[in-house]
Amino acid sequence: MKIPFLDVARQYTRLKREIDDAIEQVLSSGWFIGGERVNSFEQKFANYTGSDYCISCGSGTDALELILRGWNIGPADEVIVPDFTWISDAEAVTTVGGKAIFVDVLPGELTIDPEKVKEAITPRTKAVIAVHLYGLPCRMDEIMAIADRYNIKVIEDCAQAPGGTYKGRKVGTLGHAAAFSFYPTKNLGAYGDGGAITTNDTALAEKVRLLANHGQPRRDTHLIEGRNSRLDVIQAAILDVKLKYLDQWNLIRTRTAGKYSDALRNTNIKPPVVTGPRSHVYHMYVVQLSKRDVFQQYLLDAGISTAIHYPKALHQLEAYGHLGLSDDMFPVSSNAAISVLSLPVFPELTDEEIEYVVRTLASVVSNML
């Protein structure tokens, strides 16, 4: 049996009628940027997360950058970022002229280590980006306590975690502002780029809305210089259809994850760690093991495609070579880069495919390790 790591076309096939209708309505309306459909999606997404405001924008990377700009974070400012994440978190900081300070992540869960955040704070620190990596909410109580004490902002990076909860509250409401990505492979994915900011900070909401649309509150009025970062109407209409299914899809991901974790119990392949009052939405189902490459090949030989998120920690990327950071400064993330492996967990996997993965995992455990 051949099992793809991800097949986004399967979801489209299932929703084809609804999605095609939504796109067709936009095409016939002749209205492609801004307006009622975008506003309506923003309202629904704000309600879904439980935030006062949702401002859509061009991508998750833009969402991070717009939040930083919205708070006037820029040159001479430092923003603390986990060393094990997608590059956007660091890029956004550098793009606004600030300095991204990398800190190590927690063993097992691989989200930002609150103790390391505390150690990295200086008088120049303005914010920390808490990335809910793979769909697992960070330890937000600890992070918010540090932020309160040192008077810094907390940005949640929810790109991989829409629908995840911490103490019963959805991600996107746990920090001072949050960035979401609607990149096509995400749990809530558009058919192109897209992103959103959620926040309860009224001043920030007003500012990022201006920044994302050339500083215009209305036509021919430019209060500030901004940029063009907008979710187009076709993407908003697609997301509007898909948002209804997000909880159901996350539940299916969680069930599949539970089956995989059962198959790995008592082995030296470590399943994802979920402790404390949080729900993981398994954007990725990521195991950790020392013989990662052997295991990946074994699965591939059995027809199961996997992926590595991420083969390099931020400090190991060429882009940050000039910072002169070494692996011993980030032992957990350096080890993660050589030990993580993502298994297929998308909601459209069939029961037969899931059972096949489970059986294969069981046989790997007895044969390979």
Ligand SMILES: Cc1ncc(COP(=O)(O)O)c(C=O)c1O
């Ligand atoms: C953790 C994380 N942050 C930020 C982003 C950036 O999102 P986008 O690709 O929409 O710019 C992504 C997605 O690629 C991501 O996984």
